[in-house]
Amino acid sequence: MGLAERRKVLGYSQETLAQALGVDRTTVGRWECGKSEPQPSLRPKLAEMLQVDLADLDSLLGRSQALSQDAAGSPSSDDHTPGVTEDMIRREFLRAITVTGALAALPGDEVEELSEGAHRGAVADFLRMNAHLWQVYQLAHSKGPVLPVVHEQLGTLSRAFKERSSTEVPSLCGAAGDLFQLAGELAFDRNRYVDAASSYAVAASASKDAGAFDLWACALIRHAYIDLHERRYQEAANLLSAAERIARRGDSELSTRHWVAAVQAEAYAGMDDFTACERALDKAEQVTHLTGLGHNGGWLRFDGSRLAEERGARYLQLGRLDLAEKALMTALGQSALAPGHSFRRRGAVLVDLAVIGAKRRDVDQVVAFGRKALRLAQESSSGYVARRLRALRVECGPLAGDGRVAGLEAEINALGKT
Incomplete structure (x- = not known):
């Protein structure tokens, strides 16, 4: 993604971006064409407006590609720009899942031939590693160090799709739906909303293919948080309505539908609908009636322990300060x-x-x-x-x-x- 694409995603025109930075519109145009670069004094403000850090701003401006060219003009193997890496992994995963999905239509002997040498038991290993990464993410004060490990796990999972038989694809899709949600969480925490949205979309697609309704619903809930952050409350409510319908088809012993309600309350508060917000909060509080654990501590962590802070935040949105x-x-x-x-x-x-x-x-x-x-x-x-x-x-x-x-x-x- 370049500077122009990022600007458009965030809803800026060249003129509005230029006005906020105190430059002429043609200056922004020259940056986007690669004819010039922003002055150092403008970079922090430009990065803040585009919701990226300074390193990622260089990537948007095309500097990372230029700096990583070797003498022959090919990309350096040392290019670890986060956005570039995540985008490559997502594309490779989608290509792999398309190929493996096609294997299901082949005769059985051809499937066995193509999947010869596959290592059995890998799906369980992926799920155990995913659960461990969620725990590390939850406990880590700084989320950044978790990112390289998640990237490595995503790459390994993507390669696994090329080696597994078609019968293993649904289980691998479930592992992917889990892991891409974590990748999205990491991107969201780093203010990389486009990357987060892409990861959540892949997670939802993989979860759907796995037939994992609760996992699928959770991917949509996380995606809705991006709309909430950008104050697109109606769009978030629409996405959460879909998540609610999917969650009804899931496990009634899990707290997925209660999490949906808690996030719906935020959308309703944003739309200044106190009655709907209160109704959603009351539904979320029914999580305390679940007899079991209700969550897995990974991609589903909603357990009711944060109901007071959720209610307080919603009342603040609605202007009910006391x-x-x-x-x-x-x-x-x-x-x-x-x-x-x-x-x-x-x-x-x-x-x-x-x-x-x-x-x-x-x-x-x-x-x-x-x-x-x-x-x-x-x-x-x-x-x-x-x-x-x-x-x-x-x-x-x-x-x-x-x-x-x-x-x-x-x-x-x-x-x-x-």
């Missing part, structure tokens, strides 16, 4: 938010409490909770928490004259440039 603060303080005091648990979740609660302070013009509350969230973002390198903190700056506009708020905003700005 209800929101009560629910969020309950969430903050729960053991699920103690040190060692999700930095992303604790960061979101802290930012929401800071936002409530900003809406009430309470500087002490803004600074107290904002700084705690900032420390979490610095410790974890979480793009998600950093993104929430940048949104907090908008709420703090009327308080910008206060020195403590200005200092917090300066540290948030610095966080976005690292």
Whole structure:
């Protein structure tokens, strides 16, 4: 993907992007044609607007390809640009699944001949490794180190499709639907929304082919989060409606349908529909009625432990500040938010409490909770928490004259440039 494609995906015209950067529209055109490059002083702002880091901005500008050419003009084997690697893996996987799907139409002896030498038992190994990677991802303060291992597992899985018989394809599709959701989570946390959406789409397709309804529904739920982030609430509601229908065909002992309801509440809150939001939250809370575990700790982790923070966040969206603060303080005091648990979740609660302070013009509350969230973002390198903190700056506009708020905003700005 180049600069022009990324700009269009995010809804910018050349003119609107140029105005935000303080340059002429023709300057943006020259960047996109490769005739010139942005000045160093403009790069951080351009990267922020395109929702990428500086290394990925170079990739969009075509610099990574130029720098990785060897003397003969061929790409270097040392090119590990994340977006490039993920795109290649997705294309290779889709090609492989097409080929293996075609094998099902061949006579049995031809299938055996083509799949000769396949290593049995690999599917179970993939599933065990996937489960381990989800655990590492969940516990890791910084998600970045998980990425190379996931890339390696994706590559191995893609190659496995070429070696397995057609009877093994559904199981491999299930493993792929699982792993591509994790790849999407990693991309989303790094603010790479196009890559996240592509990974979730592949995950949904693979899960469908596997006949794994809960896995399929979870891929759609994760995809809906991208629409929610970009405030396309109706689009998210439509996607979640499809996920709800699919989840009904899944395992009634799993919490998939309750997770759908929890995310639907966010879409309804975005559309300012308090009644529908409350109804969805109440449905999500029925997860506590499940007799078993209800989740697998991997691609499905919804267990009801975050219901208080979800309710608080939704009330905040709807402008019900007293209800929101009560629910969020309950969430903050729960053991699920103690040190060692999700930095992303604790960061979101802290930012929401800071936002409530900003809406009430309470500087002490803004600074107290904002700084705690900032420390979490610095410790974890979480793009998600950093993104929430940048949104907090908008709420703090009327308080910008206060020195403590200005200092917090300066540290948030610095966080976005690292």
